[in-house]
Amino acid sequence: MAPDPFQDKFAQWSALVGGLAHELKNPLSTMNLNLQLLREDWAEERGPLGHRSIRKIDVMLQESERLEQMLSDFLRLTSPAPLDLKSVDPSNLIEDVFGFMNSELLKNNINVEMQLDRNLDPILADENLLRQALLNLVKNAIDAIGDNHGSISVFTREVEDAIHIEIIDTGCGMSDETLEQIFTYYFSTKSTGTGLGLPMVQRLAVQHGGEIRCESSLGRGTKFTLVLPRNGSNSE
Ligand SMILES: Nc1ncnc2c1ncn2[C@@H]1O[C@H](COP(=O)(O)OP(=O)(O)OP(=O)(O)O)[C@@H](O)[C@H]1O
Ligand SMILES: [Mg+2]
CATH class of the missing domain: 1.20.5 (Single alpha-helices involved in coiled-coils or other helix-helix interfaces)
Structure with missing residues (x-):
């Protein structure tokens, strides 16, 4: 060719x-x-x-x-490095991430509700990348809530051969126009945002053979669903 x-x-x-x-x-x-x-x-x-x-x-x-x-x-x-796939307990990792963000969550008076399926088997994933992706999603949720005393809910569930991690916030939500652009490199509506957070999350999802979904309603909130196959199959 x-x-x-x-x-x-x-x-x-x-x-x-x-x-x-x-x-x-x-x-x-x-x-x-x-x-x-x-x-x-x-x-x-x-x-x-x-x-x-x-x-x-x-x-x-x-x-x-x-x-x-x-x-x-x-x-x-x-120049993404090859994935370092290990057995990862999703519930532990999620608790770790929220623990790390605890002072920020407290400072912003954000209520966190976790409903983690304790029967989930570990998944094969790059733990550091997944931690970074979850941090990006939680930081975005905190930014979206701002000073408005909202809440963040986290759910995990198993759907066929994948796990779904849902992060739902009661923040500012997004217009359809914003929603269309959130995975574009450098797209940001924040004065100090780089606009690389969500493209990184999407890249991680695709590298693991999964996907990231988003539903949002302006003024009401946003739900991100990270879908990861349990075996971390690398589609790249
Ligand atoms: N939970 C959310 N609620 C409302 N808007 C959001 C949410 N998450 C992302 N967005 C919108 O998507 C845009 C892109 O998000 P992304 O994480 O890629 O970049 P950023 O947060 O602006 O900057 P950074 O690179 O520092 O993460 C944000 O600027 C914001 O407009
Ligand atoms: Mg961000």
Whole structure:
């Protein structure tokens, strides 16, 4: 078969941009490390100048961490490593993820209801990727609820040879126009969002031979269903 010139160009482009993203990570982590050291130095200065400087350093630290996260997400999407499939207990992992987000959930007065099917067999999955995907879904739910004291419900169930993980929030919901674009790279309605969270979740689902579904109603809330085959079959 003749080589596809578009595929060829796309591969070259990905390699180039992926390489650049990779190169950016080193100077960025050096900057980050030095900012942390600078922060320690200024922490000894008790006067107003010390306070003002620490505040500015914190802003720079926050932004450099955001850039690091963005580059890591980007690299994960453009050059995904092969899946590291292990036996994973979905209930344990979900509890872990919510435990990790506990302070944020408490801070936002979010009520969490879990109905996890304890009889679920372990599934074959890449635990780190799955944890990251669940974190993305929970963070989105927290963002969607904002200050409105809502709730997040999590259900797991077995449907044929797959498990379904449902994450339902009572947040702001989405318009049909937004809903159509949520899996597009870099689509975000948030001022500080990168728009890589849901494409990452979708990529994980597809890599595991599953899918991610979303239903949403503006002003009422959103339900994401992550469908994962129990045997983690890799469709790529
Ligand atoms: N639970 C939700 N409720 C309402 N809108 C949502 C929800 N989850 C996602 N969205 C919409 O989908 C968009 C894309 O989500 P995605 O997670 O990909 O990016 P993000 O959250 O904006 O940024 P980040 O890359 O930091 O995750 C969001 O900006 C938001 O508009
Ligand atoms: Mg997100």
